[in-house]
Amino acid sequence: MTTPYTHSPLITELKPEIEAIVAAADAAAIEYASTEPRTRASALVAVADALDDHADELVALAQEETRLAEGRLRGELNRTAVQLRLFSDVIVDGAYLDVRIDRFDEDFAIGVRPELRMTRLPVGPIINFAASNFPFAFSVAGGDTAAALAAGCPVILKAHSGHPKLSVRTGEIVTAALEDSGMPHGVFAVITGQENGTAVLKDPRIQAGSFTGSEHVGRLLADIAAARPQPIPFFGELGSTNPVFVTQAAIDTRVDDLVSGLVGAVAGSAGQLCTKPGFVFLPEGHGLEEKIREAVAASNSQLGEQRLLNPSIARGYTGRREEVISAPGVHVIVDGQARVDDDQQVWTTPTIVGVSLADLREHRDAILAEVFGPFTVLVEVPTGENPATVVNELFTGSLTATLQTADDEATEELHALVVALTQVAGRVLYGGWPTGVAVTHAMVHGGPWPATTNNSSTSVGTAAINRFLRAVTYQSLPDALLPAPVRDSNPWNIPQRISEAGESRTWGQKVNSHVYSSKG
């Protein structure tokens, strides 16, 4: 039912070169959506191959613009290519289409059921805002781009200003590989400039947005997407505090491993990772300060000063670092460097501070948010505090949450803590550190606000494709008018879930007939 509704128009006129890009994406949408699985999958593999072929050139550009280490950048580029190959498999498998076929059923429980065939379609052209801290894996040809291209959506990539030359060059390579693979013109383009990015996000031809970056910018963009005359989904991956809980048994049984792992997770990539552990909860009187100072010194002698990515991140880091250090009750364990050079770039070594749980509670507004850079807060938890209660009280949403225990430690208290952490995080780890994010089928890189603007999916792993699809049902169409995935002949050889006639008479009976395995 409708009362005609006029929402204030927010559409911004596009500059001619941007209009051409959006028009080309829109024009390409149906042809690209209709590509056969093998054809689209081949195009993604061609992009992966092209990235590999240009690795030396791309890594050199990335080093110049980001100052990230060569090894890290080579690994990241490999990850980006592997990600595209993984999605090529997802396309050919076809399970992601969630095809369901209900047979015509004269005896259906609520009247005759027509034949119904469901599949999923790409939503249409999308805009993807690239991140600063992963110039490959969350940038031009990164995870959001791979997932959207795999879904069948044209992608307009808003480059991050932190690596402009690399973005343009990567865009050229991706576009050429797609066009050489026979994909329609307009399927992929790189744009630059914040104004252009927000103008495209407002354009009625754009059907979804994705983003990796700060909570502040992510919220602004999510609000724009929601306020459009036609609101669209916006998948932002934002800030994260990544709490870590350490048991006394972990300290008692593997203290050196624990300390070196922590320092490595805080120092690596100058702490500029969304999954860097930001708050480490330790038993009161843990006595690790000296070992931590030694580990940081060893790390510094190996890594040296690390430059932060750009002056904007540098300002954010020095400001938040100062805010936390100045909060009542916070004491400095390792007073790392944050040296500003003549170009307003900041050169760092890790800073580690400590605070009691009581002071964290009292001054949470100042302390309890992300510090993006090589910084972490050790929180001392008195005996008798229930860590699950601490989680419920302090945290709302985080990409990750980690337990550091003795080997195979699994107490009642830890069980309750896992349940509590599951409420606030997209990934719960036992041992290990959250900074590595595998690209695979079972990965979730997401979580409740403010980890993401939209909690329904992930931005890493194959489930990321779900963000760029919508379902449609065909009712009683003859075979000649049906798309391939829902035809009985199943020409793409993909999974189809079939409901035969008569089944509805048994609905509600599984609850009785089903017997669980006794192993549970």
Next chain:
Amino acid sequence: MTTPYTHSPLITELKPEIEAIVAAADAAAIEYASTEPRTRASALVAVADALDDHADELVALAQEETRLAEGRLRGELNRTAVQLRLFSDVIVDGAYLDVRIDRFDEDFAIGVRPELRMTRLPVGPIINFAASNFPFAFSVAGGDTAAALAAGCPVILKAHSGHPKLSVRTGEIVTAALEDSGMPHGVFAVITGQENGTAVLKDPRIQAGSFTGSEHVGRLLADIAAARPQPIPFFGELGSTNPVFVTQAAIDTRVDDLVSGLVGAVAGSAGQLCTKPGFVFLPEGHGLEEKIREAVAASNSQLGEQRLLNPSIARGYTGRREEVISAPGVHVIVDGQARVDDDQQVWTTPTIVGVSLADLREHRDAILAEVFGPFTVLVEVPTGENPATVVNELFTGSLTATLQTADDEATEELHALVVALTQVAGRVLYGGWPTGVAVTHAMVHGGPWPATTNNSSTSVGTAAINRFLRAVTYQSLPDALLPAPVRDSNPWNIPQRISEAGESRTWGQKVNSHVYSSKG
């Protein structure tokens, strides 16, 4: 990375009785989420049985408050109970959890892969705003409630003011059945009043919203959900125009069936269905006016005057009806009744108008929106117009779109039309009328804006459960700390997608090895 972000607080203080309901839902969330599949499924079946047991009482109350016909209401109540039983099967099957397990992999393509186990969790307490026009199936125990309860989310149901006594009574029956089944107190409650509804939607303990109703109200609520300090997903099913395209061959081969079907779809439930065909595109000079007048007369003699649901819908109907009839080029084919009585209720018979495609184009602002009630517009399309182009030009989003053809007619033009309709509709029909919506696995009741506020799912059918879930991954946890669905012992006997070690070395190769069936 984070810049601390302060969004303007929008939280409204709740009245004490509403606060108690929200607090109880929040307190019940984890316990309810942890119920075993059979236990939660049994509770849904118990609700279905309780509704059946109270059918006479509930249907009588619904008749008194809505004036819908007894047969229609009995069918709707049956549908509501069947829906709950279907979801009980979904819970026990467990495929909806999308469980994925990646084995530890030393040889992984981007470095050692830890063991990863993904499942899906209920998002937490939700609020569901009930509809006026389906006092059972889209109301207290309706589709959104069933899907959310099945997912494991506590539900606060905002009753529609059009059937208050029925809502309270249904709520008592649902709550009692859930509590008798051992579900925790607070899992379900009915509230009334728009202010209470919006206050609950703003409450930080609420994690999602659902709604069936007008575009105007749906947009207001979606905007509230998006503007919260923590934005949440909002699934509104709003207005729909449900275009129908009729070929000349359909008129030539089955005109009587066509006309009686159309009049039945417009007259049934006084046209107060989201899927009522609102625009019927016919070849110019179709000559059906006289047959349509005869069919409406026959329908009127059978159904008599039908009262609209309530004065608010009545005002909307008479206003929009007048607006369309007054638009230039619109001529009245059947001048149905819209009589206002002393209680501001409106009594109707179907009104059918005609307009040329040229006039519809010129006056689309006045004509091209839903008229909620027994009203439809016949659009005359000149020879040579491509219907696919007409769809692209006129429509943005609709729950349904229908082709009326000769038997098995499948021309190139129809194929292009199906592709165009698929872009704007959640369900595409061939023959039949869109007013019936089967509750089943392959149904999509959704579509692009303004059919819904969120295009990613459906509000009818088993895929509706996806709206109330989020994914989480467990990394390297010992068995004792893992939840049942991701354990290797698989105590719930549900589908688990396993990725073995070593597989990543073959990613990107399916594109070559996979051979399609020649049947495609």
